[in-house]
Amino acid sequence: MNKEFDPLFTPWKIRNCEIKNRFVQCSMGGTSIFGWMEPNHFDKEAANFLLERAKNNVGLILPGIAPIKDPFFGKWLYQGKGKFKKLKEFMDEFHKTGSKLFIQLTAGFGRSMAVTSLMETLATNKVLGTLAKPIVNVDYLCASSSPNPNRWSDKIKTKELTVKQIQKMIDAFAKTAKLCKDAGVDGIEVHAVHEGYLLDQFTMKYTNQRTDQYGGSFENRYRFPVEIVKAIKKECGEDYPVSLRYSVISKTKGFGQGALPGEDYVEVGRDMEESKLAAKYLQDAGYDMLNCDNGTYDAWYWAHPPGYMPHNCNLDDVMEIKKYVDIPVVCAGKMTLEAGAKAVQEGKLDGVGFARQFLADPEWITKVMEDRMQDIKPCIHCHNACFNMGHHKGIGNDQPLEDTMHMSRCAINPITMQHKKYKIVPTKKPKNIAIIGAGIGGMESAIVLTKRGHKVTIYEKSNRLGGIFNEAAAPSFKDADRELLKWYANQMKELNIDIKFNHEVKSLSELNADEIIVATGSTAKRLPIKGVENSIEACDYLAGKEVGNKVAIIGGGLSGCEIAYDLILKGKQVAVIEAMNDLITTPHVCLANTSFLREMLAYKKADVRLETKVKEIGKGYIIVTDKNGKEDRIVVDDTIVSIGYNPAPLAPKGKHVHLVGDANGVGNLRTVIWRAWDVAMKL
Numbered sequence: 302m303n304k305e306f307d308p309l310f311t312p313w314k315i316r317n318c319e320i321k322n323r324f325v326q327c328s329m330g331g332t333s334i335f336g337w338m339e340p341n342h343f344d345k346e347a348a349n350f351l352l353e354r355a356k357n358n359v360g361l362i363l364p365g366i367a368p369i370k371d372p373f374f375g376k377w378l379y380q381g382k383g384k385f386k387k388l389k390e391f392m393d394e395f396h397k398t399g400s401k402l403f404i405q406l407t408a409g410f411g412r413s414m415a416v417t418s419l420m421e422t423l424a425t426n427k428v429l430g431t432l433a434k435p436i437v438n439v440d441y442l443c444a445s446s447s448p449n450p451n452r453w454s455d456k457i458k459t460k461e462l463t464v465k466q467i468q469k470m471i472d473a474f475a476k477t478a479k480l481c482k483d484a485g486v487d488g489i490e491v492h493a494v495h496e497g498y499l500l501d502q503f504t505m506k507y508t509n510q511r512t513d514q515y516g517g518s519f520e521n522r523y524r525f526p527v528e529i530v531k532a533i534k535k536e537c538g539e540d541y542p543v544s545l546r547y548s549v550i551s552k553t554k555g556f557g558q559g560a561l562p563g564e565d566y567v568e569v570g571r572d573m574e575e576s577k578l579a580a581k582y583l584q585d586a587g588y589d590m591l592n593c594d595n596g597t598y599d600a601w602y603w604a605h606p607p608g609y610m611p612h613n614c615n616l617d618d619v620m621e622i623k624k625y626v627d628i629p630v631v632c633a634g635k636m637t638l639e640a641g642a643k644a645v646q647e648g649k650l651d652g653v654g655f656a657r658q659f660l661a662d663p664e665w666i667t668k669v670m671e672d673r674m675q676d677i678k679p680c681i682h683c684h685n686a687c688f689n690m691g692h693h694k695g696i697g698n699d700q701p702l703e704d705t706m707h708m709s710r711c712a713i714n715p716i717t718m719q720h721k722k723y724k725i726v727p728t729k730k731p732k733n734i735a736i737i738g739a740g741i742g743g744m745e746s747a748i749v750l751t752k753r754g755h756k757v758t759i760y761e762k763s764n765r766l767g768g769i770f771n772e773a774a775a776p777s778f779k780d781a782d783r784e785l786l787k788w789y790a791n792q793m794k795e796l797n798i799d800i801k802f803n804h805e806v807k808s809l810s811e812l813n814a815d816e817i818i819v820a821t822g823s824t825a826k827r828l829p830i831k832g833v834e835n836s837i838e839a840c841d842y843l844a845g846k847e848v849g850n851k852v853a854i855i856g857g858g859l860s861g862c863e864i865a866y867d868l869i870l871k872g873k874q875v876a877v878i879e880a881m882n883d884l885i886t887t888p889h890v891c892l893a894n895t896s897f898l899r900e901m902l903a904y905k906k907a908d909v910r911l912e913t914k915v916k917e918i919g920k921g922y923i924i925v926t927d928k929n930g931k932e933d934r935i936v937v938d939d940t941i942v943s944i945g946y947n948p949a950p951l952a953p954k955g956k957h958v959h960l961v962g963d964a965n966g967v968g969n970l971r972t973v974i975w976r977a978w979d980v981a982m983k984l
Contacts, residue, residue: 302669302670302671302672303669303674305638305639305642306638306642306669308323308642308643308645308646309323309324309638309641309642309645309653310322310323310670311645313629313651313652314629315361315488315542315589315590315628316488316540316541316542316589317540318401318487318542319401320360320361320401320652321360321399321400321401322359322360323360323641323651323652323653324361324655324666325359325360325361325362325363325592325631325633325652325653325654325655326359326361326654326655326659327363327592327633327654327656328363328364328365328366328405328492328546329365329656329657329660329687329709330365330708330709331347331365331687331707331708331718332350332351332364332709332718333365333366333367333405334347334364334365334367334388334404335367335378335384337365337706337707338373338705338706338708339371339373339706340371340374340376341368341371341381342381342384343383343384343387343388346718346719346720346721347364347365347718349720350663350717350718351364351395351402352394352398353663354400354663355395355400355402357663357664357665357666358400358666358667358670359400359659359666360401360652361400361401361402361652362400362402362403363490363544363592364402364404364405365708366405366407366492367404367405367406367407367477368409369408369409369470369474369477370409370470370473372437372442373436374435374436375435375438375441377473377477378406378477379473379476379477379480385480385481385483385484386484388481388485388486389484389485393485396485401488402486403486403487403488403489403490403542404481404486404488404489404490405489405490405491405546406474406477406478406491406492407492407493407498407499408470408474408492408498408499408525408529409442409444409470409498410442410443410498410499411444411445411446411449411459411499411502411508412443412449412450412451412459412497412502412508413496413497413498413499413502413597413598414443414451414452414453415452415453415690415692415697415698415700416443416453416457416698417698417699417700417705418696420437420442420454421454421456421457421697423437424439424440424443424454424456424457425456440460441460441466443457443459444459444460444461444462445459445460445462445499445502446461446462446499446502446503446508446509446510446511446515447459447461447502447508447509447510447516448460448510449502449508449556450556450557452497452556452557452598452599453698453892456697461511464513464515467525470529471525471528471529471532474491474529474532474533475529475533475536475537478533478536478537478541478543479536479537482537482541487542488542488543488544489541489542489543489544490543490545490546490592491526491529491530491533491543491544491545491546491588492546493545493546493547493548494523494546494547494548494583495545495548495592495594496546496594496596496597496598496601496604497548497553497570497596497597497598497599498598500526500529501548501551501597503516503522503523503524503526504523504526504571504579505522505569505570505571506570507555507569507570508570509522519578519579519582520582523579523582523583526545526583527586527587530543530545530583530587530588531586533587534587539587542589543587543589544588544589544591544592545583545591545592546592547583547593548571548593548594548595548596549571549573549576549593549594549595549615549618549621549622550568550570550571550572550595551568551569551570551596551597551600552568552570552595552596552597552600552603553568553569553570553599554566554567554568554569554599554600555569555599556599557599558599559596559597559599559600559601559603559896559897559900560600561897561900561901562611562614564904570597573618573621573622576622577622580625580626581625584627584628589628589629590628590629590630590631590651590652591622591626591628591629591630591631592633592652592654593618593622593631593632593633594615594619594632594634594654595615595618601892601896602893602894602897603615603634604893605684605688605893606634606635606682606893607683607684607891607893607894607897608681608682608683608778608779608780608781608782609778609866609894609897609898609901610634610635610682610897612635612637612640613632613636614634615632615633615634616632616640619632619650620632620644620650623651629651629652630650630652631650631651631652631653632644632653632654633653633655634654636653636654636655638653638669641653657682658680660687660709660710660714660717660718661678661679661680661681661711661713661714661717662677662678662679662680662714663717665677665678675787675788675791676788676791676795677788678713678714678785679781679784679785679788680713680781681712681713681781681782681785681970683712683891683894683969683970683971684891684893684894685712685889685890685891685969685970685971686704686710686711686712687709687710687711687712688708689704689889689890689891690892691887691888691889691892691895692892692895693882693883693884693885693886693895694882694883695882695883696886699888699889700889701889704889707719712969712970712971712974712975715974715978723975723978723982725749725753726753726982727753727754728753728754728755728984731754731755732755732756732814732815732816733755733756733814733815733816734750734757734758734814734815734816734817734818734984735757735760735812735814735816735818736757736758736759736760736817736820737759737760737817737819737821737951738759738760738761738768738819738820738822738964739761739763739765739766739767739768739800739802740768740769740770740820740822740962740963740973741767741770741789741962741970741973741974742820742961742962742963742964742973742976742977743759743761743768743818743820743961743962743977744759744767744789744793745961745977745978745981746818746820746961746980746981747793747796748796749978749981749982750984751796751798752796753981753982753984757798758800758801759798759800759801760801760804760805760806761800761801761803762803762805762806763802763803764802764803765802766786766790766793766800767786767789768820768822768962769823769840769963770786770970772840772843772844773843773860774786775843775845776843776864776870777867778866778867778870809951809952809958815957816958816959816984817952817957817958817959818959818960818961818980818981819950819951819958819960819961819964820960820962820964821949821950821951821962822949822962822963822964823946823947823948823949823963823964824946824947825839825942825944825945825946826944826945826946826947827942828855828915828942828944830915830916830917830918831917831918832917832918832919833918833942835919835920835940836918836940836941837939837940837942838941838942839856839860839861839864839941839942839943842864842941843864848938848939848941849873849937849938849939850872850873850874850938851873851876851936851937851938851939852868852873852875852876852937852938852940852941853877853878853935853937853939853940853941854875854876854877854878854940854941855878855915855918855923855940855941855943855944856878856879856942856943856944856945857877857878857881857884857885857909858879858884858885858886858887858943858944858945859885859890859895859898860945861877861879861941861943861944862884862885862895862898862899862902864941865877865898865902865907866898866901866902869901869902869907874908875902875905875908876907876908876909876910876935876937877902877908877910878910878913878914878915878923878925879909879910879911879912879913880913880914881911881912882911882912883899883911884898884899884902884909884911885898908935910925910927912927912928913925913926913928914926916932918940921936921937921938922934922935922936923935923937923940946963947967948963948964948965948966949964950964951964959980959984961973961976961977961980962976962977
């Protein structure tokens with residue numbers, strides 16, 4: 302193991318609970334031991350997920366948030382003792398690994414509740430809302446400290462929680478914590494004065510306009526989380542550890558407005574000066590650890606950093622807040638091993654929080670210990686499967702119900718949280734299988750098939766692996782994507798997969814194989830407009846084609862906006878032309894990712910034209926038409942077209958011919974990889 306990482310493998314204590322190393326697996330929605338968005342129960346899939354990570358050397362594990370009251374049917378978590386008996390059995394097995402586990406309990410979401418179109422209907426239609434209340438009470442789910450706008454829907458204004466409702470929640474925290482303690486759980490984490498969730502909405506001035514004992518003064522705004530920890534301590538004893546999920550700085554300019562890295566702004570939430578007071582106040586109330594990051598749902602990219610955010614984006618603020626408390630402090634947010642180890646070594650941090658890396662590779666800490674860094678499959682911060690709660694103008698949370706019910710799956714590791722559906726089963730009839738195309742879909746198919754016992758040969762017309770993903774990984778902020786390409790290359794070598802480079806297959810008849818997988822990708826869509834020959838295709842730009850200082854991008858989807866950001870980082874002047882009413886209206890792209898790009902383009906003063914179409918592309922100009930029919934001529938040096946792709950399979954699907962990747966339907970990395978498994982598991 303790299304000696305630089307030694308500080309991460311030293312023990313530490315939270316109250317009297319000793320943790321064997323400094324690695325903390327932070328909570329992720331969907332990994333709750335009591336289930337997620339369904340009647341609470343002991344969840345076997347989550348238990349399998351948590352135990353596998355514990356066996357792979359995590360020091361402290363925090364399962365996904367457990368609502369103290371079910372979102373559906375409204376049952377309190379402490380009701381129904383059977384699940385706690387199963388939890389006791391699980392904890393007995395879990396502790397054999399040497400890891401420790403704190404269960405994270407949440408009061409709820411408040412105005413951050415990711416409202417769907419169905420929930421909008423129930424909230425705005427009194428009759429339907431009343432009829433649905435025994436099943437799902439939207440008013441209660443979205444209730445906040447005060448009447449506030451919902452983060453996801455402009456049609457909903459939250460109700461104000463009553464004092465009676467608050468005190469019932471406090472009681473529920475205490476009762477549930479005692480049942481967890483009796484089941485052998487090592488501690489509790491209270492969720493959360495963090496990320497703009499319900500408790501945080503009480504603490505911040507811009508979301509709390511109450512005039513009773515839970516609003517107004519500093520002490521009143523922090524009363525709710527203070528009374529929770531005191532109730533837990535009273536029920537469980539002073540020595541029972543209670544952590545708090547805590548955001549040091551809100552990084553928020555207003556409702557729906559985050560503050561970008563380096564931006565000069567006026568904080569409406571918790572600034573550093575208040576945080577210094579709050580951290581000490583919460584410690585003195587009884588909290589034994591602060592598990593820290595930054596942000597709110599209005600500035601979501603701090604708490605759930607996409608690839609565009611800098612590494613260790615919260616670390617400086619967390620190290621600063623540690624100066625004002627005596628309890629352990631953990632930092633999460635695109636943390637690197639190097640920065641985490643250095644902070645621990647210098648006494649500026651106690652634990653290092655990681656989350657979605659555990660979805661991508663459950664064995665990654667073990668691989669660090671064994672000095673197998675090249676074998677670690679990296680999280681690429683895409684949120685395509687773990688947190689694909691999308692939102693754009695006029696649309697609330699567009700996440701499919703299937704994903705809502707089964708969050709914390711992983712785009713690049715289908716086994717995560719669905720190990721019964723996706724698994725490597727050795728074949729009883731080994732076959733000779735040809736794969737046409739060495740893109741991600743082709744390589745993923747090859748890995749699964751080889752591990753199952755088949756003989757695989759990949760035919761690749763170019764001299765490189767990765768296909769179009771090489772272009773997707775080109776921008777400077779796509780370092781994780783480039784690491785993923787390295788991982789695939791290493792897997793091809795480790796598994797001794799036969800790859801025929803510079804071999805273009807023109808007909809399936811030339812292949813001698815039992816089965817053929819076609820992974821030939823897609824081709825760029827072209828605009829049927831005058832002067833399109835004067836434009837540059839997005840992939841050509843990403844492949845290195847030079848552009849001038851003033852660049853227009855036709856297409857404000859995810860790829861177009863990423864190209865715009867890449868150009869901005871290079872000092873270019875950018876115009877984005879989009880026919881829809883918002884940027885990135887592609888369904889199921891996480892709001893943390895899209896809000897960063899929308900806000901960054903606005904911050905950098907990109908010329909964004911919504912509900913606008915391109916009439917002509919000339920040499921040195923484009924002519925556009927807005928929704929009212931008004932034409933405008935924009936002077937540019939170059940025009941990049943980024944309007945999507947069409948599948949380009951070499952051959953159609955047949956009895957022994959199978960399509961994977963974009964050849965089987967253009968999507969994202971999740972669709973490419975999961976569909977590859979769907980095919981490879983059946984051959």
